[in-house]
Amino acid sequence: MGSGENYSTGITGKPMDRFMLEAIAEAKKGLAEGGIPIGSVLVRKGEIVGRGHNRRVQEKNPMKHAEIDCLINAGRTGSYRDTVLYSTLMPCYLCAGAVVQFKIPKVIVGEARTFGGAESFMRQNGVEVTNLDLRECVEMMKQFIKENPKLWDEDIGEQDSQQINGLRR
Numbered sequence: 737m738g739s740g741e742n743y744s745t746g747i748t749g750k751p752m753d754r755f756m757l758e759a760i761a762e763a764k765k766g767l768a769e770g771g772i773p774i775g776s777v778l779v780r781k782g783e784i785v786g787r788g789h790n791r792r793v794q795e796k797n798p799m800k801h802a803e804i805d806c807l808i809n810a811g812r813t814g815s816y817r818d819t820v821l822y823s824t825l826m827p828c829y830l831c832a833g834a835v836v837q838f839k840i841p842k843v844i845v846g847e848a849r850t851f852g853g854a855e856s857f858m859r860q861n862g863v864e865v866t867n868l869d870l871r872e873c874v875e876m877m878k879q880f881i882k883e884n885p886k887l888w889d890e891d892i893g894e895q896d897s898q899q900i901n902g903l904r905r
């Protein structure tokens with residue numbers, strides 16, 4: 737606000753992708769549990785076949801990123817060729833690795849301002865990546881990182897998140 741940045745209108749403007757709304761709902765569920773607010777849903781033919789959120793804090797499990805949790809919850813679904821993975825934040829290398837390995841053709845993310853993730857890695861491997869750049873998703877992460885810098889550093893394997901993406905606290 738006042739920074740000259742142009743965000744998408746998000747849920748306050750034109751109707752937002754309903755699946756991203758579900759991913760955001762998952763992120764908020766995680767936050768309410770004391771976890772990191774990142775949510776994800778897997779969609780096939782207009783239906784959610786899996787959903788999840790980051791549970792690293794809740795389950796003391798460093799592998800439980802939102803996208804991984806979502807894929808675990810989706811269970812064995814056969815080929816992923818007709819699926820779309822939604823995430824409130826640009827997937828990291830761990831999650832992008834799963835996307836590439838399982839040949840999920842399309843990933844739609846809420847934002848990549850607070851964390852650049854593995855966008856170029858996915859693109860280089862033929863994944864179609866769409867960044868909705870939603871203010872709601874950016875603010876949700878900014879607020880969390882500001883209040884829990886150590887938790888966030890640990891999540892992405894960093895010592896000091898102050899150096900990441902120019903975020904200042």
Ligand SMILES: [Zn+2]
Nearest residue numbers: 801828830831
């Ligand atoms: Zn991840």
